[in-house]
Amino acid sequence: MTITLLLWLAAATAAEDSALDTLLARLAQPAPASTAFLERRESALLSEPLLLRGTLHQPDADSLVRAVESPYAERTTIRAERVVVEREDGSSRRFALRNAPELAALLDSFRAVLGGDRSLLERHYRVQLDGGDEGGWRIVLTPRETRRQRRIAGIELIGRDDDLSCLVVHAGDGGISRMLLGTAAERTDEADLDAALAAHCGSDHE
Amino acid sequence: MNAPARALLALLWALLLLGMALLVGSRLQVSGDLRLFMPAPQTADQRLLLGSLGEGPGARLWLVALTGAAPEVLADHSLALRDGLRERPEFSRVMNGEQGLEDFDETLLPYRYLLSPTFDDATLDGDYLRTQLRARVQDLGSPAAALVEPWLARDPTLELLRLAELWQPPQEPERAFGVWFGRDRNEALLLLETTAAGFDPLGQQQALKVLNDVFADSAEDVQVKLEVSGPGAFSVLMRERTQHEATRLGIVAGAVLLMLLTLAYRSLRLPLLGALPLATAALAGMAAVAALFGSVHGITLAFGVTLIGVALDYPVHLFSHHRPQLAAWTTVRDIWPTLAAGAVSTCLAYLSFLASGVEGLTQLAVFALVGLLAAALCTRFMLPALLPAAQRDLAQARLPLRLDDMLQAWRLPLFVPILLAALASVWLLLSPRPLWDDNLANLTPVPKELLDRDRELRAALGATDVRHVLVLEAADGETLLQRCEALLPALDALVDAGAVAAFEPPCRYLPSQRTQRTRQARLPDTATLAASLHAASDGLPFREGAFDPFLRDVENARAATPLSLADIEHSALASRLAALLPQGTQAPTALIGLAEVGDAAALRGFAASQGEDLHLLDMKSASEALAAAYRERVLLALLLMLAIMAAALLAFLRRPRRVLRVLLPVLLSALLVAGLLHALGVAFNLFHVVALILASGLGLDYALFFERAGAEPAERRRTLHGIVVCALSTALVFGLLASSTIPVLRAIGLTVAVGVAVNFLLAALIARSAPDAART
Numbered sequence: 004m005t006i007t008l009l010l011w012l013a014a015a016t017a018a019e020d021s022a023l024d025t026l027l028a029r030l031a032q033p034a035p036a037s038t039a040f041l042e043r044r045e046s047a048l049l050s051e052p053l054l055l056r057g058t059l060h061q062p063d064a065d066s067l068v069r070a071v072e073s074p075y076a077e078r079t080t081i082r083a084e085r086v087v088v089e090r091e092d093g094s095s096r097r098f099a100l101r102n103a104p105e106l107a108a109l110l111d112s113f114r115a116v117l118g119g120d121r122s123l124l125e126r127h128y129r130v131q132l133d134g135g136d137e138g139g140w141r142i143v144l145t146p147r148e149t150r151r152q153r154r155i156a157g158i159e160l161i162g163r164d165d166d167l168s169c170l171v172v173h174a175g176d177g178g179i180s181r182m183l184l185g186t187a188a189e190r191t192d193e194a195d196l197d198a199a200l201a202a203h204c205g206s207d208h209e
Numbered sequence: 210m211n212a213p214a215r216a217l218l219a220l221l222w223a224l225l226l227l228g229m230a231l232l233v234g235s236r237l238q239v240s241g242d243l244r245l246f247m248p249a250p251q252t253a254d255q256r257l258l259l260g261s262l263g264e265g266p267g268a269r270l271w272l273v274a275l276t277g278a279a280p281e282v283l284a285d286h287s288l289a290l291r292d293g294l295r296e297r298p299e300f301s302r303v304m305n306g307e308q309g310l311e312d313f314d315e316t317l318l319p320y321r322y323l324l325s326p327t328f329d330d331a332t333l334d335g336d337y338l339r340t341q342l343r344a345r346v347q348d349l350g351s352p353a354a355a356l357v358e359p360w361l362a363r364d365p366t367l368e369l370l371r372l373a374e375l376w377q378p379p380q381e382p383e384r385a386f387g388v389w390f391g392r393d394r395n396e397a398l399l400l401l402e403t404t405a406a407g408f409d410p411l412g413q414q415q416a417l418k419v420l421n422d423v424f425a426d427s428a429e430d431v432q433v434k435l436e437v438s439g440p441g442a443f444s445v446l447m448r449e450r451t452q453h454e455a456t457r458l459g460i461v462a463g464a465v466l467l468m469l470l471t472l473a474y475r476s477l478r479l480p481l482l483g484a485l486p487l488a489t490a491a492l493a494g495m496a497a498v499a500a501l502f503g504s505v506h507g508i509t510l511a512f513g514v515t516l517i518g519v520a521l522d523y524p525v526h527l528f529s530h531h532r533p534q535l536a537a538w539t540t541v542r543d544i545w546p547t548l549a550a551g552a553v554s555t556c557l558a559y560l561s562f563l564a565s566g567v568e569g570l571t572q573l574a575v576f577a578l579v580g581l582l583a584a585a586l587c588t589r590f591m592l593p594a595l596l597p598a599a600q601r602d603l604a605q606a607r608l609p610l611r612l613d614d615m616l617q618a619w620r621l622p623l624f625v626p627i628l629l630a631a632l633a634s635v636w637l638l639l640s641p642r643p644l645w646d647d648n649l650a651n652l653t654p655v656p657k658e659l660l661d662r663d664r665e666l667r668a669a670l671g672a673t674d675v676r677h678v679l680v681l682e683a684a685d686g687e688t689l690l691q692r693c694e695a696l697l698p699a700l701d702a703l704v705d706a707g708a709v710a711a712f713e714p715p716c717r718y719l720p721s722q723r724t725q726r727t728r729q730a731r732l733p734d735t736a737t738l739a740a741s742l743h744a745a746s747d748g749l750p751f752r753e754g755a756f757d758p759f760l761r762d763v764e765n766a767r768a769a770t771p772l773s774l775a776d777i778e779h780s781a782l783a784s785r786l787a788a789l790l791p792q793g794t795q796a797p798t799a800l801i802g803l804a805e806v807g808d809a810a811a812l813r814g815f816a817a818s819q820g821e822d823l824h825l826l827d828m829k830s831a832s833e834a835l836a837a838a839y840r841e842r843v844l845l846a847l848l849l850m851l852a853i854m855a856a857a858l859l860a861f862l863r864r865p866r867r868v869l870r871v872l873l874p875v876l877l878s879a880l881l882v883a884g885l886l887h888a889l890g891v892a893f894n895l896f897h898v899v900a901l902i903l904a905s906g907l908g909l910d911y912a913l914f915f916e917r918a919g920a921e922p923a924e925r926r927r928t929l930h931g932i933v934v935c936a937l938s939t940a941l942v943f944g945l946l947a948s949s950t951i952p953v954l955r956a957i958g959l960t961v962a963v964g965v966a967v968n969f970l971l972a973a974l975i976a977r978s979a980p981d982a983a984r985t
Binding site: 044046047048049050051053055069071075077079085086088090094096097098099103104105106109 | 281284307344346349350351353354356358362384386750753755756
């Protein structure tokens, strides 16, 4: 009985393993790659959330550019653990990537998913694939190190078929940020964002 | 006494010493503060100098360089190092160029508008706020939102960030990957400020240990190298090197000594017994200093142990005079008058140090005095009980016999050494080279390559100069800060003119109360500010009332009592200001730190043109003046020493002629050794003086024993045996020290080794009585 269960578990894990490999292979895009994003940011100081639209661009495997196009232009470049934010007025600010854990999570996910690099992904995260119906899927990343966990509790990559459409980052302090990606971002109008987030980012959206 | 009883007694003694060592050890607070060995400061500048040797703007700074990897990797290590050190109590500031709000001191938050010069030119109005608020919207939308969001409600203009920038070092190095780098980007630079004062070696050592641990934690790649520079770090480094080398040489010297004594007495037991009085002396000296002064200074300990090295000679004399069929007690009674004469007159001579008015020397005198008396008394009253019966009479041994014959045949007219000594004196007086090394830094010398590297890093980091500082004095603290502010435009002009690269005035961190009041008056009242804020937020997505904390803060700032020095005592600024506003000066004094002084003359001229209250302090010349004053005291003490010694010897020997025969070789030797060392290119410092005193003390003993032996051949040979063993062992031990790479050890080693050799020769020539009828 126990042995049967173990065998079944092993088989299931192996099946999931190969499914993850297949999925990662399908999602992989050689650098340079880029995708549109639509993001909602909230703050106690703001009367309404900020809706940011722009492009995430990966010029090579180790860097990521987050270019905001509206409601203002801003360009954030991550390279070698360093972040540079450049503004329209020409001012720029630099800080270390570890001060922006959310951004680090973004970079990690992109690196792994677009690069199709599973071993890189598994070095820092425990990876779990949930298959959904009609080709939908969800990759859940949980940081391995407790230090990282304090900043990022988990990352969810959600999509359908070959298309990564939503990135959910669970911050260590309980905050959740959601970002629409790819065609989902392009097709969604700011006014319909809530509905689109609910549709693409899963049921647990409040 | 039979053998087992003797062994038991020796064991008891050793145990007693061990107990004493534990007791003394617990009271021992070894400090390496060289200032204890400086005379009391006479002028205001000297007071500042002694203060700043440990606490000045430069003395607590560590310059740190990371090298050996690609810039990105180095930057990562720089960030990790700052992360790891920031919270540590050992460091009051950890700077690597990374700017952040995270370590801003919250107690200063309400005062930010009084401390920052932002609104001296700009006005906190609607236009200003609008620009700022727009930028804040983007901040909240940026991935770095988490960094600024907690502060925004209180500080939407990010005034804190501006203060943080203002408090960066006066002149910043190049930045790459967000952190400081050297010019060609192959070294990441950090500036650390220790909580411990620069002269506090234990505090500095602890800080260095923390730094190394944190670095080891973060540095997975072994190729990244950590370099630490700065006065405090050097003191730790030099201390460790000196200790390491002294230990190494000490072990070798101990082995050589043991071998020599074993050979000389054909016994392994005697050398071990001989160590007992010496150990007793060291412990008694330490205990006495600890009891009288509370702590034992590290240098006292080092010098003290050197000075009581003569204590090893006491048992040697006893061993050499010991012979079969004679009780050890009889032998010791025989030589006691001579031994006591040497010990007592040396001890009395050390009393002269008490008159020097230098605490370190006073401690040293107590240490040596108590130590030598203890050693002499041990040799007289305890050692004979442990001494086994002698196996042979050393007067019959081959070597003393031959040597004695040689010395008997050695004839040199007395005028030769006198003439040589006279020549040496003339040479010392007329030599074009300076006799003394007045550079205090040379007392704890740092290798030149480290100093060069320090200068390089200091320039790269724009850290304040350790040599020059502008000193401003005023009647009270407020006037001081106002004067400091008034000097700022002129100081800026000096930077433009290239006289100095940057300056660090205390009023940059703490403006005068007058300036703070002016800034208060420029802040809008709540109603006006609320209206401006409302207009500025128009069209921006901020929640109504989001910035109420900001309105309250500005209102508080308007009403606050301006900050004074006392208010910031516990804030992050305190350590910064403590260095620039030294305490304990007669008049309130401000130091204006200078970075990369290019034209000291221009600075001096500037200071002179500004009035009586400002002058340029050159630490180097101030310290040289101090050292010169100090030297005079030491030389006076030496003269006094000589007089006391002569009087003591007269009391013991009763006849002036005998006193002359004992003192003459010692005096001539001192002159000859000084001349010889000068000829070798040695510039004298405290270490040479102490070493020369030791050599003279040893020489006095040689002369006394030679003089005592008289003409009876057997006694003469036993005496000769004892003195040769003494001189040879001392010369060997100190000769080893002379081979050291550490200048301090080399100075002591060379002086004592040469001194012992010359003293032995002259004592043998002058104090020995053998063929003197023919000669004198």
